[in-house]
Amino acid sequence: MSAISSSFFLGKAGRLALILSLVSVLAFTLVSLSPLDPVSAYIGIDRMQISTAQEQLIIDRWGLDKPAPERFFIWAGNVLQGDLGTSIIFNEPVSAVIGKRFVTSLWLMASAWLISGVLGFVLGVLAGMKRDSWLDRGIRLYAYTLASTPSFWMGLVLLAIFSVYLGITPICCATPTGISPADATIWERIHHLILPAATLSVIGIAQIALHTREKMVDAMNSEYALFAFAQGETRAGVAWRHALRNVALPAITLQFASLGELFGGSVLAEQVFSYPGLGKATVEAGIRGDVPLLLGITLFSAIFVFLGNFIADMLYGVLDPRIRIGAEEAK
Amino acid sequence: MLPFNRLFSSRLIIVSCSICLAILMCSPAFAKDSLTLAIKGEPADGYDPTLGWGRYGSPLFQSTLLKRDENLNIVKDLATNYSLSEDGLTWRVTIRKDAKFSDGTALTAKDVAYTFNTAANAGGKVDLIQMSSAKAIDDFEIEFKLKERDTTFINRFISLGIVPKATHGPGYARNPIGSGPYKMIEWNEGQQMIAEINPYYYDSKPHFKRLVFLFTDEDTSFAAAKAGKVDAVVVPQALAVQTIPGMKMHAVKSVDNRGLMFPTIPVNGKKTDTGAPIGNNVTADPAIRKAINVAVDRKLLVSGILEDFGRPAYGACDGLPWDNSANKINDADPKAARKILADAGWKDTDGDGILEKDGIKAEFTIIYPATRAIRQYLALACADMLKGIGIKANVEGKRSWDEIKQRMHSDVIVFGWGSHDPIEVYHLYSSHHAGDGYNNAGYYKNATVDSYLDKAITAASYEESLDYWKKAQWDGTTGSNAKGDAPWAWLVNLDHTYFISTHLDVGTSQVEPHGHGWPITANIHKWTWVD
Numbered sequence: 043m044s045a046i047s048s049s050f051f052l053g054k055a056g057r058l059a060l061i062l063s064l065v066s067v068l069a070f071t072l073v074s075l076s077p078l079d080p081v082s083a084y085i086g087i088d089r090m091q092i093s094t095a096q097e098q099l100i101i102d103r104w105g106l107d108k109p110a111p112e113r114f115f116i117w118a119g120n121v122l123q124g125d126l127g128t129s130i131i132f133n134e135p136v137s138a139v140i141g142k143r144f145v146t147s148l149w150l151m152a153s154a155w156l157i158s159g160v161l162g163f164v165l166g167v168l169a170g171m172k173r174d175s176w177l178d179r180g181i182r183l184y185a186y187t188l189a190s191t192p193s194f195w196m197g198l199v200l201l202a203i204f205s206v207y208l209g210i211t212p213i214c215c216a217t218p219t220g221i222s223p224a225d226a227t228i229w230e231r232i233h234h235l236i237l238p239a240a241t242l243s244v245i246g247i248a249q250i251a252l253h254t255r256e257k258m259v260d261a262m263n264s265e266y267a268l269f270a271f272a273q274g275e276t277r278a279g280v281a282w283r284h285a286l287r288n289v290a291l292p293a294i295t296l297q298f299a300s301l302g303e304l305f306g307g308s309v310l311a312e313q314v315f316s317y318p319g320l321g322k323a324t325v326e327a328g329i330r331g332d333v334p335l336l337l338g339i340t341l342f343s344a345i346f347v348f349l350g351n352f353i354a355d356m357l358y359g360v361l362d363p364r365i366r367i368g369a370e371e372a373k
Numbered sequence: 374m375l376p377f378n379r380l381f382s383s384r385l386i387i388v389s390c391s392i393c394l395a396i397l398m399c400s401p402a403f404a405k406d407s408l409t410l411a412i413k414g415e416p417a418d419g420y421d422p423t424l425g426w427g428r429y430g431s432p433l434f435q436s437t438l439l440k441r442d443e444n445l446n447i448v449k450d451l452a453t454n455y456s457l458s459e460d461g462l463t464w465r466v467t468i469r470k471d472a473k474f475s476d477g478t479a480l481t482a483k484d485v486a487y488t489f490n491t492a493a494n495a496g497g498k499v500d501l502i503q504m505s506s507a508k509a510i511d512d513f514e515i516e517f518k519l520k521e522r523d524t525t526f527i528n529r530f531i532s533l534g535i536v537p538k539a540t541h542g543p544g545y546a547r548n549p550i551g552s553g554p555y556k557m558i559e560w561n562e563g564q565q566m567i568a569e570i571n572p573y574y575y576d577s578k579p580h581f582k583r584l585v586f587l588f589t590d591e592d593t594s595f596a597a598a599k600a601g602k603v604d605a606v607v608v609p610q611a612l613a614v615q616t617i618p619g620m621k622m623h624a625v626k627s628v629d630n631r632g633l634m635f636p637t638i639p640v641n642g643k644k645t646d647t648g649a650p651i652g653n654n655v656t657a658d659p660a661i662r663k664a665i666n667v668a669v670d671r672k673l674l675v676s677g678i679l680e681d682f683g684r685p686a687y688g689a690c691d692g693l694p695w696d697n698s699a700n701k702i703n704d705a706d707p708k709a710a711r712k713i714l715a716d717a718g719w720k721d722t723d724g725d726g727i728l729e730k731d732g733i734k735a736e737f738t739i740i741y742p743a744t745r746a747i748r749q750y751l752a753l754a755c756a757d758m759l760k761g762i763g764i765k766a767n768v769e770g771k772r773s774w775d776e777i778k779q780r781m782h783s784d785v786i787v788f789g790w791g792s793h794d795p796i797e798v799y800h801l802y803s804s805h806h807a808g809d810g811y812n813n814a815g816y817y818k819n820a821t822v823d824s825y826l827d828k829a830i831t832a833a834s835y836e837e838s839l840d841y842w843k844k845a846q847w848d849g850t851t852g853s854n855a856k857g858d859a860p861w862a863w864l865v866n867l868d869h870t871y872f873i874s875t876h877l878d879v880g881t882s883q884v885e886p887h888g889h890g891w892p893i894t895a896n897i898h899k900w901t902w903v904d
Contacts, residue, residue, distance in 0.1 A: 077775035087887045088428065088498050089811045090790050090797035096500040097810075103496030132562070133418035133546055142562070198592075206596045213589070213597040215564045220409060220585045222559045222567070316589040318563025326417065 054355075058348055062341060066118065069340045073333050074110040080130060080331030081106065104130060117337065126341075127334035131326055136338035139323060144342070146216055147312070147319030151304050153235055154242035159297045161243070162250025167289065169251065170258020171281045181251060189248040193307045197241040197314035204237060211237050214316035238315045242307050246300065254293050261285035287361070294357055301350030305343050405876070405902045407583035411597060411606040412871070414891050415566070415588035419546025420557065422534035423491045425498025426546070429793075429886060431895040433568065434475070435534025435551030438466055438485070439527070441793065443881040443896065445694060447527065447835070451480070451535060451552070457834055461522035466530070467514050473573035474537045475556035482509035487538035489517065489529070499533060522831040524838035525796040532794075554579050554898045564588060579898040604874040605893075610682045610747070613870035621875050624868040625893060627885040628693060628791035630686045631751055632863035633739065635662050636783055637817045645808060650783040651816065655737045658730070659858055660717030661764065666855035666862045667713065668762045669755055670705035674865050678750045682870050686863035688846060688854055692884055695795045695829075695842035700854040710762045721763055728763040736765040740780055741787040743770030748787040751864055781814040788814075791866070791887040795842050799826050802845065802853045802860070817860035821851050869893070878903050 081100055085092050101107050105116070120127060126136035169181040188196075204211040212218065212234050217226035261267060262277070262285055270280045309321035316322075320339065327335040420426045422435050431440075438452040449455075454467040472480040489507035492499040503523040508516050519526060540550055549557055554576065555568040566586045570579055587594065587603060598606040598617050606620075613622060635656040643651050655661055671685030684691070688700040703709075719728040719735055728735040739756060741748035749770060756766035766785070771777045777786060788811075790797060799806075803826045804819070806812035822845050829841035846854045853860060869885050871893060880899045885892040 077773065079775055079778075082774060082778075085498065087790075088425070090800045091428075091792055091794050092498065092500050093502050093800075094806075094809060094812075095502040099494075099496040099502075131417045133421075133424065201593075201596060206599055209600055213600055213602060214587070214593045215561075215589070217561070217564070219565050219587055219602065220407070220567070223561050223564075313590070314593075316564065316593045318561065322563055 054352060058345070061348060062344055065340060065344045066121075066337060067114075069337055070110075070114050070117070070333075073331075073336060074114075076331075078331040080104070080333065083330040084130065117334070121341075126338040129327070129335040129338075130332040131330050131335065132323075132332075136334050139335060140320065140338055140342050143318065143320040143323045146317070147308055147321060149216070149231065149235055150238050150242070150312070150317060150319060151308055153239040154246060154308070155297075155301075155304055157239060158243035158246025158250060158300075159293075162247040163254055163290075163293050163297075165247065166251040166254025166293070167258055167281065167286065170255040170262060170289070171277060171285075173259055173262070178255075181255070185248040185251045185255075187248075188245050189252065191245060192310070193241055193245050194310040194314050196245060197238070197311050200237050200241055201314065216317055216319075234317075238308075238311045238317050241311045241314070242304065245307065246304065249300065249303075250293065250296060253296050254289055257289045257292050258285060261288050264288075291358065291362055294361065295354045298350040298354035298357070302343075302347040305346065405604075406581055407585070408581045408605070408877070408900075409585040409587060409603045410894075411587040411589055411594035411603045412891070412893060413588070413591075413594070413607055414888070415563070415586075417562075420549040420560075421497075421541075421546035422536060422551075423488060423495045423497060423499065423541070424546065426549075427534045427891075428498060428532045429888060429891045431891065431897065432534035432551070432553060433555050433891075433894060433897070434549045434553045434557055434571075435536060436472070436553045437532065437534055438468065438530040440531055441883065441895075443883055445793065445883060447531065451485075452530070455530070459833075461524075461831065461833060462519045464517040464519070464526070464530075465510075465514065466517070469575065470513055472552045472575050474550050474552050475571040475573055476537070476540070476550050477573060478537060478539065480535060480537070480552050481512045482515045483512075484538045485509070485515045485535050487541070488533060488535045489515075491536075491541070492533060499529070501529060504529075524830055524832050524835050525794055525799075527835045528794040528796070555584060558583075577898065580901045581897075584897075598872055604877055605879075606872050607893075608870050608872060610679050610867060610870055613682050613868075614680050617872050619875055620872040623871045623873045623879065623882070624682050625871065625882040625885050626684065626692070627867055627869050627887070628690055629789065629867045629869065629885065629887045630689060630691070630791045630863055631748060631787060631789045631865050631867070632686060632689075632861045633665070633755065634781070634786045634788050634815050634861055635859075636785075636815045637662075637858070637860050638815075640783070645782060647779065649779045649781070651808065653737060653783050653785075654733050655735055656785060656815075658717060660713050660719065661735060662859035662862065663855065664710040664713040664762060665755075665759060665764065666702065666859050667704055668707050668710035669758050669862060669864065671864055672705065674751060674754055678747060678754060679865060679867060682868040683865045684868075686866045688863055689790055689798055689801055689861070690792075690795070690842075691863075691866055693793070693795075695798065695839050697843035697846040697852075697854065699847045699856070702855045707758075707761050714762065714764075719763070726760075726763060727765045734765070735763060736767070737785055738767045738769050739785045739787060740769050740771055740777055742774060742777060743772055745787075747867070748789070752787050755862075755864070778811075781811070782808060782816065786814070789887060793886045795829070795838070798842055798845065799830060802826060815860050817853070817858065819851060819853065819858055821848070822853050822858075876902050876904060 129136050129139050132139050165181050169178040172178055205213045216234050217223040218230050266284055267280050270284055309324055312319045312321035313325060324339050416426050418424055420434055422432055426432055437450050439447050440450045442448050451468045451472055452466050453469050456465050474480055486507040486509045493501035493504055503519050503521055503526055505518045505520045510516050534551055537550055554571060554574045556571040558567040558569050560566040568584045570582050594606050595608055597603050636653040637657060638652045639654045639657040640652040675683045675685060688696055690696045714728060719730045721728050739752040741752045752768045756768050759766050800812040802817055802822055804823050807816040825841045825845035829838040832838035832841055846852050847856055851857050878901045880896050882893055883895050
């Protein structure tokens with residue numbers, strides 16, 4: 043067992059290292075090829091007050107006078123020593139920016155992830171269990187409609203209804219305006235979380251529910267389900283005792299693999315709700331050509347998504363011992 | 374009957390109670406001493422003046438040596454006296470003795486010298502290239518040495534907030550300490566910034582004890598205003614015609630201008646370092662540029678596109694102290710425009726409605742950034758107005774400035790500038806800057822204009838430079854305005870539009886430079902709440 047685990051972990055670590063190096067080379071190449079000029083983005087409308095000599099000073103400060111491959115190796119060398127560099131737009135170490143922003147995003151992503159996972163699974167199971175019933179039709183209609191809804195649009199609609207028209211949810215931000223976030227109560231935080239989390243989860247639910255439903259339909263039509271029915275088991279009984287475990291596995295994989303989508307969705311939702319998380323920082327970094335921050339976030343999100351898949355892999359063995367046993371026998 | 378009555382009376386009680394409650398909640402019975410503002414402009418890199426914070430006027434937390442009043446005259450702030458030497462290379466500034474930073478320490482000449490020297494080397498948005506050194510002579514006098522004469526240097530005294538030498542360092546931008554009217558309490562990046570009165574501020578105390586700046590998107594800010602959550606919100610002109618209960622429109626004049634930039638030299642086969650083509654055979658003819666200036670109906674642009682939140686533009690600095698009033702021309706006159714073209718030899722020989730001269734058709738492309746609606750409308754409207762005088766303008770939106778950069782030396786571009794520093798006029802029109810990035814992108818060159826611009830920079834004082842700036846625009850025979858060489862057709866100056874609470878009195882706002890937001894806070898210490 044331990045021998046398998048250590049080789050398993052080594053393999054995963056090697057894969058992560060490979061992914062990270064490929065991702066950083068690719069990201070750096072893309073950013074270098076982009077026509078964005080970070081100096082122009084930084085100077086902005088001050089263009090006419092800044093002399094060319096001053097512009098040169100800015101270029102020197104950022105080290106942009108060196109050729110791209112040289113800059114990459116300097117950057118990569120620093121990263122290996124744990125230094126992600128300094129964000130151009132925030133004038134702060136990249137690690138500090140990511141750290142601060144991620145804590146804010148974490149609240150949003152975690153709640154959206156939990157809600158969409160639990161609700162999506164329950165709805166998918168219900169729909170698959172009573173295939174073609176009015177419940178199934180209703181759930182499918184909901185899922186098909188929302189699976190194709192852009193999250194920013196959903197956010198705007200929710201904002202218009204609940205914040206502007208009804209006035210029951212806040213307009214923006216992660217904590218109430220005018221008071222310090224440190225003084226915000228847990229209820230106030232949750233209050234500010236409701237709409238963005240709802241935006242992210244109503245769409246996440248659709249994905250999970252549709253996939254779970256498919257698996258559930260398969261399971262309910264399987265031979266072991268047929269056998270159970272033959273023994274006088276009810277639909278609910280078959281679903282609860284036989285199908286659920288088989289359906290749970292793909293659902294959990296999907297749920298952990300959806301971290302990437304969650305990350306992408308939060309970029310848009312944070313933009314709409316002025317929720318100052320990592321997603322908003324990503325947009326800023328992209329628009330204003332903040333290469334160190336953009337690369338830092340890219341690496342961070344790669345690790346984040348990798349971890350999601352890794353956890354899913356680990357959970358396989360826990361939920362379905364056959365996979366673990368199979369792996370041991372293959373050894 | 375009885376049950377109905379009972380039902381009715383209980384309803385009545387509920388209704389009247391809720392009406393009372395609503396009235397109680399709606400009417401602020403006492404004067405407010407805290408304000409919530411959604412005026413955009415969060416400085417992502419923090420509030421460090423040595424990197425460029427506060428260059429649009431009030432740095433809020435810091436104070437400056439000089440400042441501009443409502444009429445943009447230069448008045449003293451920290452400085453009590455200032456003089457420039459005969460040779461124009463040495464400034465001497467005496468500062469007030471009672472100024473203190475918000476941590477209670479005294480502000481001395483050392484802090485001023487430190488601020489200027491640090492900013493000069495920081496590689497930020499403060500251009501102090503012309504300064505060689507700043508030195509404290511004694512506790513309250515500073516000497517600035519310049520490398521060359523530069524009358525625009527005085528603008529650094531106006532825009533650079535003074536930081537304390539003792540506590541300025543890497544963390545300063547997020548925890549600024551200064552001698553301005555307010556001090557920072559807390560900044561939650563991407564969300565809001567809270568400021569309170571600086572108890573050590575030397576000038577009259579502001580009315581509002583506490584300010585909350587919301588840094589939300591345009592849409593979110595507008596929604597927040599509609600929900601009654603903010604006291605002032607900046608909106609795009611297109612939204613300015615709406616109404617928000619409890620708020621009034623406060624439109625502030627600006628030199629935030631939009632105009633057409635023309636390449637002024639013909640195609641010569643040359644390209645820039647980045648491969649951008651140079652020159653345009655049609656707009657190289659001054660008759661074309663003058664005719665466009667005369668033909669365009671600026672008033673119509675203001676009413677049709679800006680919903681009347683703006684004014685016609687005839688130069689880059691309309692109404693500023695260095696603006697020449699002779700820039701104003703009689704426009705919306707297609708007849709006069711056609712005469713200018715005919716006199717220059719432009720004729721429609723093939724009868725297609727477009728003029729020709731020497732085998733060249735009067736046709737060019739107007740380029741604008743596709744995300745800017747106002748510039749798009751201006752480009753389309755101008756193209757329409759030019760049709761009548763026989764000029765064909767094709768209109769093309771580009772996705773980014775980086776794309777426009779490749780075209781701006783050979784096509785007509787809808788640009789927008791506007792600054793409280795006359796150096797902008799220099800960068801726009803001086804041939805020393807021809808093709809130097811966005812500066813004078815049209816390769817405009819006029820030796821007389823150049824000499825006026827150079828004289829303006831090297832004049833004995835800012836006051837004396839004003840006349841040269843004006844002459845560079847028009848000296849009676851030549852210049853860079855529409856009567857002269859017309860390298861630009863300036864179209865409109867936007868009004869910056871704010872919705873502010875009906876109770877809020879913001880006094881007289883300065884004519885604002887390009888860019889929304891902070892300039893309105895320039896006189897924030899004079900704002901009051903009226904019941």
